[in-house]
Amino acid sequence: MDDDVRPVGRVTLDAEMERAGAWPKDSPWLREAFAALPRERFAPDRLWRWDGWAYVPVDLLGDPDGWLAELYAGPHSPAVTQLCGGLPSSSLSAPSVVADMLDSLRLEPGHRVWDVGTGQGWTAALAAWRADPGLVATTEVDERLAEFARGRLVAAGLDVEVLVGSGTVGGPPGGGPVDRLHATYAVEAVPWSWVEAVRPGGRIVYPWGRLGYVALTVADDGAAAHGWVHGLAQFMGDRTGPAQASTGRPAYAAVRGDAEPEARRVLDRDAAALKDWHLRFALRVAVPDAVLLTEQSEGGPVSLVHDGNRSWAEIGPAPDGRPVLWQGGPRRLGDELLTAWAQWEELGRPDLYDYGITVTPDAQWAWQGDPQDGPRWPIEFGLVSPRAG
Template identity: 80%
Template structure:
């Protein structure tokens, strides 16, 4: 079987898998056609990177076309790493399900003017252009090398898209004035006000929010604010020009803890298995945004590890009699912060992640739950506290 036939089969299988798992948005049937017309392999570089458990190893299309295609079409929820910087991923082709979900959240219509912030390989800009029409999409990429490659791919696909090199986070309006839709492909904890100012009143901004979740904001009629609901659990690479997000995984935890002994230890009266609930995980992300939490299987059972990327850490693991024990250390008792947020989530009735939203003004940003005006609030970033 030739590569062309093999890729065609993988595209068909991906579309069928999207159907089986309900990943095709019902309100945006155009996405099926766009995915078929502009498959992700047309925008993939000839080298991808696969994690082998120890490090990222290259998969070259010319050397191992099957392995390359396996990585590119790993599944509806699987991203493909397309670039490393300092041994860590710095660009990727996002998971098909997440791309579809975010473009559905954008509520994109023909004729809309779109700013795609973070071109990467150019795939999302291409899909947006397929919907919006010729000359309606401008895409910005801070990496000049990536911008040039994406520009060539977009041209080869016959798409009229303006692809420019620049810092989308810190820049102002793209050429041509305000846009109807802004679609960001990298994560920011706080929304640059320049994004809100770039979108017409009533327009939408869809962006990955920090380490976990993506949000769709609608700009107010007077342009003085933007707010909207959480849409899903996307995990994207962070803004390369902004503050670094805490790293995840055992190695990051080990760096934070080093050889420190616990400064506090106590038994818990709750089952740490509850932390496997992703709605709870999202609530913790809102209330303790710098807390990185993950689980690790050890000889004595499953451990829950938490750190803040700096010097504070916590660990929950079974004691000798099976009772969960919390150990923690560092300048702050981050384990207690997580447990307090857990209790707050339960007191709120265990809301799901779609019951949270974000409000952005020129002076402050905050998350809320239930109701944007009367629900509980949590400040975002280091700006002023939200007003009651």
């Protein structure tokens, strides 16, 4: 691609981030770092685009305009950089999410940073732009990705140590405490080794399972970490953890198969409310293994739910227009969601930013409103999502 063409994507993204209010006001350095380390410097020559049926390659050499459009699709759009079994296994995360998570990290010059999940190296590069030389190290489980990122970081003139290994089960590079830990793949339960790796008062910013990201502060005595949910996003999961239920209609269809509903009842609530992301997040907290997908039908919105095993539910309009719940399998997954929905309403319909997480060596839980006295939901250590890349 002609070097004169690439700045078009950068300028367009900068303007779109401005219009969307996505440049963090408390971290003006991020806008400068994005300009100094543009996204394409860390993108492979082949990206992947969803065509409605499957992911198809978009090559820089064969389709430079398409490649650029995929890379700079917008502030809220990731660029898929790797597939495994036909599904995304690595990506350059959405620019708005990258900026917001690094803003949540409260990164300052002089901080020692552990970037967990190198990917293509872009987030490590941005952190290194802010920190002093030699203070950022990054860990990647995929040797090919690590090698790619290492080359791009060197080409950018950045002093970043790239290590191959699992950041989930290993410790920080060099063994000593770090000031900031930034994870780029999702875990349901935070590895205690992450808390041990961060000094008291330090920050951990990580994607929480299938939905959302959290900023934790390590307690002064190092015996716990607490923090609030900072936003919504979906990330690749931890490769070292057990498989988590997939999203999308094919996953729902695989769980339900050709089974007929075993239970049916008319609902006294508006099924369209399930499109509200604050409600969806509350359901994610209360029923963490429930995968929820909302589609639009001729009669109105339809919500498909499954647990990745044998239980499923569907909420949608009956022929007379009334919302109906159908469900099947060994558990009544739809009833669990309705109970959680009612609890959310009883709590005053809190938004997703009113939730937080506490991590201790022996237990973890989500809470709402107040970390000490608010309602709690346990986080099971077995619910660790799989990272594909």
